[in-house]
Amino acid sequence: MLLAAEAESHGAITIINAMATGKGAALGIKLWTRATVTVTNNAGMFKARNLSDPDENSRLAEVTAQRVFAHCGAGKRFGAVIETESNIPIAVGLKSSSAVSNAVALASFRILQRHTNNLDVVRMGVEASLRAGVTLTGAYDDACACYFGGLIITDNARRMVLKRFNPKGKPRVLIHVPRAKRYTRDVNIKPLRAIRSIVQIAHREALRGNYWNSMTLNGLIYSMALGYDASIAKTALDAGATAAGLTGKGPAVAAIVPESKRDDVLKAWRQYGGRIIDTTFNFEKAAVWRLTG
Numbered sequence: 490m491l492l493a494a495e496a497e498s499h500g501a502i503t504i505i506n507a508m509a510t511g512k513g514a515a516l517g518i519k520l521w522t523r524a525t526v527t528v529t530n531n532a533g534m535f536k537a538r539n540l541s542d543p544d545e546n547s548r549l550a551e552v553t554a555q556r557v558f559a560h561c562g563a564g565k566r567f568g569a570v571i572e573t574e575s576n577i578p579i580a581v582g583l584k585s586s587s588a589v590s591n592a593v594a595l596a597s598f599r600i601l602q603r604h605t606n607n608l609d610v611v612r613m614g615v616e617a618s619l620r621a622g623v624t625l626t627g628a629y630d631d632a633c634a635c636y637f638g639g640l641i642i643t644d645n646a647r648r649m650v651l652k653r654f655n656p657k658g659k660p661r662v663l664i665h666v667p668r669a670k671r672y673t674r675d676v677n678i679k680p681l682r683a684i685r686s687i688v689q690i691a692h693r694e695a696l697r698g699n700y701w702n703s704m705t706l707n708g709l710i711y712s713m714a715l716g717y718d719a720s721i722a723k724t725a726l727d728a729g730a731t732a733a734g735l736t737g738k739g740p741a742v743a744a745i746v747p748e749s750k751r752d753d754v755l756k757a758w759r760q761y762g763g764r765i766i767d768t769t770f771n772f773e774k775a776a777v778w779r780l781t782g
Contacts, residue, residue, distance in 0.1 A: 493527040494600040498591035498775040500577040501584040501634035502662065502743040503736040504642075504704045505695055506711050509681040509688045511646040513630035514695050514703070517638035517771035518662050520583065522575035523778065524592035526554055526600050534568035537593075541574045553590045553617035557597035560613065569597070578764075580670035582737025586623040587631040590614030591775050599777045607774070611636050612648060623673055631737070638772040642695055652696055655772060660731065661751045662770065665721050665742045667763040676738050680714040701732035701745060708734015708742070715739060721761055728757040 500520035507513025535558075537550035550571045558564040571593055577585040594614040598605050611632045618624045618632070630643040633650060640654040687710050695703040705726070712719040712735045721742045725733035729750030736743040746754050751767075758765055 492600075493525060493779075493781040494596040494777055495523060495525040495779040496592045496596035496599065496775060496777045497521055497523045498588045498595070498635050499638060499771045499773065500588050501631055502664070503582065503631075503707065503734070504640060504700050505630070505688065505692050505707050506735075506737065507626045507628070507630055507643075507645045508676070508678060508738070509685045509714075510692065511626055512644050512651075512689075512692050513626070514640065514642040514692065514700065515584065515630045515634035516640045516656070517634045518583075519768045519771045520575075520577045520766070522573060522577055522585065522588035522592050524550065524589065524596050525572045526593060526596040527570045528600055529568045529570060531568035532566055533564060535571065536568075537571035537573065539573050541576070542579060545579055547571070547573070549586055549589055549618060549621040549623050550593050552621045553593040553614055554597045556617050556620070557594055557613055558601065561598070561601045561603045563601055578666050578741070580672050581666050581741040582671075582735065582739050583664065583741055584628070584631040584635050584737065586618055587614065587628050587635045590618050591632060591636045595775055595777060599780065607636065610775075615648070625673060625676070625678065636775045638774060639770075640700060642692070654698065654700065656700070656770060659748065659769065661746045661748060662768050663725070663730075663744045663746050663751070663754055663758070664736070664766040664768070665758050665761060665763055666766060667740050667761070669740050671738055671740055673738065676715070684710045684714050704732040704745070705734050708736075711735050712739075721758065724757045724761075725754050728753040730754055
């Protein structure tokens with residue numbers, strides 16, 4: 490058996506938030522999470538730590554490894570130590586949980602030398618995320634975008650990929666990240682009932698290829714429902730962004746920006762304080778980086 494495996498998954502931004510309807514869409518971006526899983530002889534003991542942010546709860550990484558080991562019939566014979574590191578801000582809507590569960594699941598399967606298909610790895614991570622309480626819908630859209638890259642539209646309730654796009658061009662993905670965080674457990678889902686029909690329209694338009702319009706519409710209606718000021722997205726659009734809106738449950742706002750308008754949007758956003766991430770689309774699949782035998 491291998492002693493350790495390291496895997497990487499990327500982050501993503503929201504195109505359609507699935508919380509209101511169970512159907513969503515997300516777009517992979519060039520932020521990353523790496524997970525190293527090391528086998529131990531402490532049967533059934535799984536201990537994780539976040540090297541990038543030690544104060545954050547690492548239960549998701551532990552649950553993910555535990556479920557993979559149990560699935561492979563190794564949970565009663567072995568345990569694991571899991572270490573994660575990432576440049577994805579936590580609890581702001583950039584799919585940090587999906588990236589962690591993907592990376593840990595992939596490394597765990599590889600360390601146990603179990604051959605499985607990519608969707609099974611994603612589903613294992615989704616199940617762990619539900620069990621750990623870090624998602625309301627299973628976040629299948631987020632998990633797929635983080636794992637496969639590209640723009641992926643899904644039915645989360647049925648765990649089905651409905652369509653995939655690789656958006657053309659090389660625009661920048663600018664993300665305004667305020668200092669505040671918002672965890673899934675803090676989200677009040679009652680206001681989301683009122684926006685269900687509009688989100689359904691946005692989802693249908695995304696399937697037709699009008700995903701940038703869908704992203705902007707989604708961001709606007711979720712901002713209203715969840716109590717955010719939509720002015721940051723509007724400022725980006727006024728400065729030349731192709732699309733802009735709240736990502737996930739927030740509070741981060743993402744914008745798709747032509748290279749020629751990058752500096753304009755950056756300048757316009759500086760009035761809001763916080764941090765601005767400048768990245769681009771990701772089309773690379775999650776992968777194992779390192780194996781130790």
